[in-house]
Amino acid sequence: MTSQATSKGHTLADLVQHDRVHTSLYTDPAIFETEMDKVFANTWVWVAHTSEIPEAGSYKTGYIGRQPVVTVRDRKQQVHVLLNRCRHRAATVCEGHKGKTNSFVCPYHGWSYSLDGALRGVPSPESYGDLLDKADYPLVKLRVEEYAGMIFATFKDDIEPLVDFLGPAKKWMDLFMKQGGGFPVKVGGEHRFRFPGNWKIQLENTTDAYHFPLVHKSFLSSVDKQTEEMLDFVEGPGFVEDLGNGHSVMVMIPDLVDLEANLDAPIPERFAALAEELRADYPEDQVRRIVRAVGGSGFNLNIFPNIACSMAFFRVLRPVSVTETEIHHAVITMDGGPEAGNRARLRMHEHFQGPMGFGTPDDSEAWERVQKGSNAGTDQWILLNRGLAKEQETADGRRSDVSAETGMRAAYRQWKKLMTA
Template identity: 80%
Template sequence: MNNLIQAVNLDSCPSERVLSDRVHTSLYTDAQVFDQELEKIFYKTWIWVGHVSEIPDAGSYKTTYVGKQPVIVVRDRKQAIHVLLNRCRHRAATVCEHKKGKTNSFVCPYHGWSYALDGSLRGVPHPESYADRLDKGEHPLVSLRVEQYAGMIFATFNDAIEPLEDFLGAARKWMDLFMKQGGGYPIKVAGEHRFRFPGNWKIQLENTTDAYHFPLVHKSFLSSVDKQTEEMLNFVGGSGYVEDLGNGHSVMVMIPDLIDLEANLELPIPARFEELAGQLREEGHDEQAVRRIVRAVGGSGFNLNLFPNIACSMAFFRVLQPIAVDETEIHHAVITMDGGPAVANRYRLRLHEHFQGPMGFGTPDDSEAWERVQKGASAGTDLWVMLNRGLAGEQASADGLVSDVSAETGMRAGYQQWKKMMSAQETQ
């Protein structure tokens, strides 16, 4: 008998589908599990909804989702940030359909109910028809709990949840390091592209902490870069590592020399950035600033996964939005330097397009791999997905567990948090 096949009662609690070294394929295909994930994970924990640079001024807003529920992220006149359900309290129509913009209020296009930036109901047409039976104070847009760290905005439906900083835990220091990509300037989300793939959201969650696939899936990308960059990205057998940071978060360090972008600035500037360095010098930047900016342009040497929906991935934000058990939307948000040199930001954009863009060398190959996983998950009736790579060499660290860079430690971390959250509600 194949000892990799272990039968599971699919009517049992979902937590039995996650073991220490594998997960059951039904986690990708079971629509009932997907519905439970929305309720027990996406509507119970902290969900990333934006970066402060996306709503810089009073009245600035963006629309997004928490799970499958549409929300508006908006800054009010006092600079406070709100996350509001995008649903009129009268007859449920959305009050905002634009991806982003700036406004003084939100007005329902169906019957004209208007709401202030903090969500309070400001006015209704022909109020006399309600006589004294409408108290505007009782019908604001529903507001989620909101907290932020390092400029990253999180929201939750769960008022009883721990503070955001406690939830992030050991991941906070990595968030701080990631934000050094501003090169001395604040970072700014300068746009994003969105796409969907026919696969479960957890397939993508795994990918951001998967170094094992890189030299194979991204062979075309590696063939498109210079030799020095190719050698730098040959990290599977290198000194990098993956670390479980707790609460489902993990970091995959691919290029240890680029953990702290402000360290070792005296090292030689890579050949691919020599032209950029020269242009910055011509603009009058001193040598220290030139080296700091050039280092930042190349991005961090690590991927940070924040459970369940956001990755700080080398030089961009990767956001996942669950659509259905077999469909996921991905947002790739490019990061630039707010107020930084235009030439450096152009380099950032071109680097982003080279790998992450829709015509790039990286994302299309990743997407095909994710689609194949979903397709293959339909083969067989009781099979498991193996997550045991690097388990034998896993060791305790100050923040959790650590193993070599191609280990599946980060995936195991995410699934153990999945198991914890999916089990917690079963006994209540």
């Protein structure tokens, strides 16, 4: 599908308006196929956090769009992102989710590759005579860059540097990484699931405060009064800001934007027992820093197209089909930090994000219903005009109130730019 092709009688350019998008963006298989090429194969895509590949030989498998890749650290500590496909007959060379290896060996015919993707050996090479030069058949390597411990890859060699793509989002990434509480941030495991809906439905959700009091009513009823009041932010002083290139930030709790500020503030009652336990091993100033970090940041940051730094976890989306999306919720812990602090982080993650939690199951139910409802009507639109009347220009982009749909409008502007390029 090109910018001249149509869906429901509209061109691709027409499908995204300043205040709405066409429902076919959720339902049209041809649009989805174009997204895999125009979006996911044409921009920077998040693949891993450095803590997931800490040593030489550490690897993590994943996807960019629907293309399987392996992110690996070689013996010189260089990070590579390789297409997970043997150059002989296309079998994947790595099936583990995460692990450590000395090389990649195709299980079909035994072609072996070094950690940097170079072809090192083939069984019975004499059968090829002089027809096979191993230097011509390495695993395909993508361009890789890193910021704040976040590793991104792209198929596009002439794309702008990652730091330029991230733009104003960089300062929010820096703030988010303060969740280490003075220790390095570490991915401490993840919860994976799929829902029967389009990937953009979930992309919208990360900067959607409007749904929180209704969809997460059961979660709010499960927390203490102090936490419930803190999370009553829809009418509060927070904001949503378009950061350019599809990125956006939703600040829900302004007092928790910088976790290293206001350390003299009273410790919340829900963390009093944790603070007391930490005092056995840490001085008071460090106790306060750790406790403040455990509670998570007061904002959600969306990095287009597939990663969100969301309060206290990473949310990664993977498009599977036009009507199916896989979600990874990765808990953030303190590498080398106190066991009590990391335990508290895990319990918080389970409480909201876990399969028996009070948050994510309700979210996924809403996403599924959006997809189901999208099949009603033949030429319908998704409204994204909340907060538009209050939107103001800022040094970094555009800003409106915390329940505005500014973040969604930001993502669809970038979608339109890439899809019609």
